[in-house]
Amino acid sequence: MLKIDNLHVRVAGKEILKGLSLEAKAGEVHAIMGPNGAGKSTLGNVLAGREGYEVTAGSVTYNGQDLLALEPEERAAAGVFLAFQYPVEIPGVNNTYFLRAALNAQRKQRGEAELDSMQFLKLVREKLAVLHLKDELLHRAVNEGFSGGEKKRNEIFQLALLEPKLAILDETDSGLDIDALKMVADGVNAMRDPARAFLVITHYQRLLDYIVPDFVHVLADGRIVESGDKTLAHKLEEHGYAWIAGRKLAGAA
Amino acid sequence: MGAALLESLLGDGAALAPAAREAAVAALRRDGLPGARDEAWKYTSLRALEQRRYADGDAAAATRAVDPATFSLPGLDGPRLVFVNGAFRADLSDRCALAGLEIVVLAERPDALAALLADDEPGARSDAFARLNTALVGDGALLRVAAGAQVAAPVHVVFVGASAEVDLAWQARLRVELGEGAALTLVEHHVGAGAHAHLGNLVVDGTLAAHARLDLVQIQDAPEGAPLVRRSTFHVGEAATLSAHTLELGAQTMRHDLRVELAGRGARLRSRGVFALHGRQHADTHLDVRHRARDTACDIAWRGVADQRARGVFHGAITIEAGADGADAQLSNKNLLLSAQAEIDTQPVLEIYADEVKAAHGATVGQLDERALFYLRSRGIPATAARRILVSAFCGAVLGEVAPAGLRERIDALLAARLPLEEGT
Numbered sequence A: 001m002l003k004i005d006n007l008h009v010r011v012a013g014k015e016i017l018k019g020l021s022l023e024a025k026a027g028e029v030h031a032i033m034g035p036n037g038a039g040k041s042t043l044g045n046v047l048a049g050r051e052g053y054e055v056t057a058g059s060v061t062y063n064g065q066d067l068l069a070l071e072p073e074e075r076a077a078a079g080v081f082l083a084f085q086y087p088v089e090i091p092g093v094n095n096t097y098f099l100r101a102a103l104n105a106q107r108k109q110r111g112e113a114e115l116d117s118m119q120f121l122k123l124v125r126e127k128l129a130v131l132h133l134k135d136e137l138l139h140r141a142v143n144e145g146f147s148g149g150e151k152k153r154n155e156i157f158q159l160a161l162l163e164p165k166l167a168i169l170d171e172t173d174s175g176l177d178i179d180a181l182k183m184v185a186d187g188v189n190a191m192r193d194p195a196r197a198f199l200v201i202t203h204y205q206r207l208l209d210y211i212v213p214d215f216v217h218v219l220a221d222g223r224i225v226e227s228g229d230k231t232l233a234h235k236l237e238e239h240g241y242a243w244i245a246g247r248k249l250a251g252a253a
Numbered sequence B: 001m002g003a004a005l006l007e008s009l010l011g012d013g014a015a016l017a018p019a020a021r022e023a024a025v026a027a028l029r030r031d032g033l034p035g036a037r038d039e040a041w042k043y044t045s046l047r048a049l050e051q052r053r054y055a056d057g058d059a060a061a062a063t064r065a066v067d068p069a070t071f072s073l074p075g076l077d078g079p080r081l082v083f084v085n086g087a088f089r090a091d092l093s094d095r096c097a098l099a100g101l102e103i104v105v106l107a108e109r110p111d112a113l114a115a116l117l118a119d120d121e122p123g124a125r126s127d128a129f130a131r132l133n134t135a136l137v138g139d140g141a142l143l144r145v146a147a148g149a150q151v152a153a154p155v156h157v158v159f160v161g162a163s164a165e166v167d168l169a170w171q172a173r174l175r176v177e178l179g180e181g182a183a184l185t186l187v188e189h190h191v192g193a194g195a196h197a198h199l200g201n202l203v204v205d206g207t208l209a210a211h212a213r214l215d216l217v218q219i220q221d222a223p224e225g226a227p228l229v230r231r232s233t234f235h236v237g238e239a240a241t242l243s244a245h246t247l248e249l250g251a252q253t254m255r256h257d258l259r260v261e262l263a264g265r266g267a268r269l270r271s272r273g274v275f276a277l278h279g280r281q282h283a284d285t286h287l288d289v290r291h292r293a294r295d296t297a298c299d300i301a302w303r304g305v306a307d308q309r310a311r312g313v314f315h316g317a318i319t320i321e322a323g324a325d326g327a328d329a330q331l332s333n334k335n336l337l338l339s340a341q342a343e344i345d346t347q348p349v350l351e352i353y354a355d356e357v358k359a360a361h362g363a364t365v366g367q368l369d370e371r372a373l374f375y376l377r378s379r380g381i382p383a384t385a386a387r388r389i390l391v392s393a394f395c396g397a398v399l400g401e402v403a404p405a406g407l408r409e410r411i412d413a414l415l416a417a418r419l420p421l422e423e424g425t
């Protein structure tokens, strides 16, 4: 589904990703772990199409097409979803209105019929029930005045509603207490599907107790420096990221 | 000043009836139009306009084809007065009788027009366009609400600029008088029927007696080629309230002066406004609010948006005069530039000569939040639609409570239609 090959990305004149390669197939959950500043959010932003990220080398292929050639909205319609590390507050734009505009914009781009407000509300109620969310968040402006946890839950709600094929979760766990973390994990687990791939970006191993990954990758200094199964996350938790740096040095020697 | 504009309109006749007209013509001949050195016009040059020639009014105004769909607004099914190129059109209007409301069409009542000109508000006598209006105006309306009367339906006053064989200048007057405790909703609406470059010149003045309330909605959606000058002056009496929503969308060179005198104790003004400009539009909005009595309050919030090569000017002046103790004045003006070639100048001015005054003002000029734009696009909303959503939310913040119901949605649609919001424009 996703093939990232030797990706080099420059931000504000500085090279952040330095030859990152990664492959994910439908149905797989990949965890990407790494220290702060490693380039995890940069990867998420590049995949979602944010401006200001200059790809200087490498490629990203998504379901056979050149993902980097698409506009952000085209990527979304093609099934790419980024749960933001820092969801944006948009005063004056009602959350329900936003969600319906987003869903219908995607459906329209895919040549599917748009949902009327009755159909949309029905869908919203279904998804709310699955995620055990209160509908109170829907009546407010997008993320405006939401607590950190509410913002993250709103991201997961969008994930559930938009049903992407490739979901990238950027530190959706950070800043959550254990109950909120479980809720987010439940939401993601309910979405796991043979037709869907996840990239779960996290700084801590904790989330991976609840969303059990098929693969774990360590992103450090702009590259994947180590890949393994879920036990890699536990080793990292035990030894810290310095352990990886040490192994890298040993490998280079 | 031998400017073509004045020559073409004043000619050499101008044997005009009331003394007020003669005085206005003499003053115009003496002073001409405001020049670059005039502080109040420093952002709006009249150089190009001054060199244009216009016919005085439209002899064929009665027969211009105007589709009523151009001015129909949801929620407005009460009285409607339609003026085409400055002249009243009974066939397009509806003077349905409402208790407590008297409607006078000025062209039908020369005595009322003469009385109105003789009793002009003093400031108008030193304003070039108001002088031009006084010199030439032949039509308009007088709305009088009896003391205690709550007029049951909004009054819709429409000014249509209709295309004609030549460019013409139209003048119109609108006077609104609210008796003690009276209440009225008035919608002043500017639209076009076909493309044209007519110069429109409207003078509105209103008086609110004690405890009266005027809800004013001004929707200016004139054709893009047309220059339009308006001067609205309101005198607000004791414990009376003027609540105004102003939307400036159309016209080419647009100047609107909104002058409010809070003259009686406890008089209040609430002003909400938006200008949304594109192409090469130029809109200059001047608010001038004077607190003249104790415990008066004004609350002003305006938003401006300029796209492409448009230029917006917002001048918001509040004066709290000596003796207006306990006044409360709030002014905020936020603006969005949607292109690198657009420009917005904002000048809040606050002068205080009284004691125990609460006053705050602030103005900003910024750009669309790129993070918000990306957030919307990352969810599948195309760039143009995302920009539209953000601009609409930005303007909507001050249009929340427009009455009557239904009008708000139409206003959103008008806004959306006016802003192309394509990237790279």
Ligand SMILES: Nc1ncnc2c1ncn2[C@@H]1O[C@H](COP(=O)(O)OP(=O)(O)O)[C@@H](O)[C@H]1O
Binding pocket: A011, A012, A016, A034, A035, A036, A037, A038, A039, A040, A041, A042, A043, A052
């Ligand atoms: N817009 C930006 N401008 C300048 N530097 C940036 C920008 N975005 C990220 N960076 C830098 O890129 C590096 C990686 O950042 P990021 O991808 O956010 O790391 P992570 O998410 O792994 O903590 C950091 O050194 C950060 O300072």
Ligand SMILES: [Mg+2]
Binding pocket: A040, A041, A042, A085, A170, A171
């Ligand atoms: Mg990050």
